[in-house]
Amino acid sequence: MNAFPYHSDSISVPGPYGPTPLGTNYMDTAQFLRDVHPVNDRADAEAFISRMGQLAAVLDAETDHVRRNAARGIVAPTFVVEQTIAILSKVRDVNPSDEGLVRSIGTRAVAKGLSGYAERAQAIFTRQIRPALARQVAMLQSVLPRAVDQAGVGRLPDGRAYYDACLRYQTTSTLSADEVHRTGLDLVANIRAQIEEAFRKQGMSRGTIKERATALAASPGQAFPNTDAGRAAVIAYLNDQLDAVKTRLPQAFNRMPKTGYEFRRLAAEMEEGLPFGIAQPGAPDGSRPGVFYINLRDTADWPRYTLPTLAFHEAAPGHLFQNGLQFESGELPLYRRGWFFSGFAEGWGLYAEQMADELGMYRDNPEGRIGYLLSHLWRAARLVLDTGIHLRGWDRARAVDYLYENSFASRSGAQGEVDRYIVMPGQACGYMIGHTTITRLRDEAQRRPAFDLRAFNDFVISGGALPMAVLEGRVRAWLMG
Incomplete structure (x- = not known):
């Protein structure tokens, strides 16, 4: 990616x-300090304050990236700039005593018998962070008149080459953009046929898939109230799903992670910009569980039948489960335990959904299995969407319409997802490309007389996150004995 000077390697939003x-540097740092950084003693509290004091410089570096790109004629699409200004302005204008970092350190320090930290944090926010946020907002406002409505990166200098590089980086495959697009169209057709059959078995044979998915979401028992009590019920249901699948995981794995995993609600101040949620891996020593923070700004985005698959993908046997085993692997050097490749990680997430189905998690929940198939349709549609936007010039509205018709997402949810594809070119393609690679390798392994599912799954995880081509070579060498 170094060949494209306008690219940013932000951890949360590479693009x-x-x-x-x-994602912004403020949001990423605030989440880490608020939800991960320990405050068990004075040294921890001082480290929190020290890191908070460095945040303004980090924000200014991010602002400089916008400035440099604007000088090259590169500005994000209009709606991206407008939304970012609104989100950062809200943080800039918050009452300092109510700011998330100030409240976090103040509350946790007092619980440990430490005083004065809320006041110090408030002073840092007022004198350093707020002015840096103001500078960032001002820079974005200054470039807004130069923003355009074109969504894809094809308009950027060497845009086609940049998109090809993004695809290789995010999928770790050698597929061309055209091949990814055709793969997506084929998978969408195949999965839609499976969904049609699943709906027919439930006596729902009329209407489009979207109409039937919407009708299923409106059926009794599917909706959670859009209240704090309803949001708490969503979290409880998700964690119940994790408890249920945990009893079946020994059928598919020999090893279980020491690190726990759970769902929590995303902080309200982060709900507006993020799509469905974000994950935070647990501590390698098991002292802190892995957490998926689900965005519950509107519970209508989450009918009950969609939630089991979310639990299996994001937590177990998906990301947080896999991350836990990878972190705890004594066979890997330390740097490899935290290594990340999107194609491997997201491919594993979809493979985890498939394993949950194979372990019988939907046997008594046919509506949940429809949710699982719709999840795979959504990920297949991403291949079409991402390449449609960045290769074929689709605008935002066309992309939203396509995802709305090929997923369980509400229109607002579809728009949030499409916005993700626009600012993170190629990332959404890693899911299904990774999944098809892992399942193809398992199909090869199953043709061996001594195939053992647990041994296969353990072996795939034991190597840590790998590029797809490396994973293929490693598994085939293992199969050769």
Whole structure:
């Protein structure tokens, strides 16, 4: 990616634009300090304050990226800039005593018998962070008149080559953009046929898939109230799903992670820009569980039948489960235990959904199995969407319409997802490309007389996150004995 100077390697949102509604340096740092950073003693509290004091410089570096790109004629699409300004302005204008970092350190320090930290944090926010946020907002406002409505990166300098590089980086495959697009169209057709059959078995044979999915979401028992009590019920249901699948995981794995995993609600101040949620891996020593923070700004985005698959993908046997085993692997050097490749990680997430189905998690929940198939349809549609936007010039509205018709997402949810694809070119393609690679390798392994599912799954995880081509070579060498 170094060949494209406008690219930003932000951990949360690698792409060409810097701060976006999906991630800014403020949001990323605030979440880490608030939800991960320990405050068990005075040294921890001092470290928290020290890191908070460095945040303004980090924000200014991000602002400089916007400035440099604008000088090259590169500005994010209009709606991205507008949304980012709104999100950062809200943080800039918060009452300092109510700011999330101030409240976090103040509350946790007092619980440990430490005083004065809320006041110090408030002073840092007022004198350093707020002015840096103001500078960032001002920079974005200054480039807004130069923003355009074109969504894809094809308009950028060497845009086609940049998109090809993004695809290789995110999928770790050698598929061309055209091949990814055709793969997506084939998978969408195949999965839609499976969904049609699943709906027919439930006596729902009339209407489009979207109409039937919407009708299923409106059926009794599917909706959670859009209240704090309803949101708490969503969290409880998700964690119940994790408890249920945990009893069946020994059928598919020999090893279980020491690190726990759970769902929590995403902080309200982060709900506006993020799509469905974000994950935070647990501590390698098991002292802190892995957490998926689900965005519950509107519970209508989460009918009950969609939630089991979310639990299996994000937590167990998906990301947090896999991350836990990878972190705890004594066979890997330390740097490899935290290594990440999107194609491997997201491919594993879809493979985890498939394993949950194979372990019988939907046997008594046919509506949940429809949710699982719709999840795979959504990920297949991403291949079409991402390449449609960045290769074929689709605009935002066309992309939203396509995802709305090929997923369980509400229109607002579909728009949030499409915005993610726009600012993170190629990332959404890693899911299904990774999944098809892992399942193809398992199909090869199953043709061996001594196939053992647990041994296969353990072996795939034991190597840590790998590029797809490396994974293929490693598994085939293992199969050769």
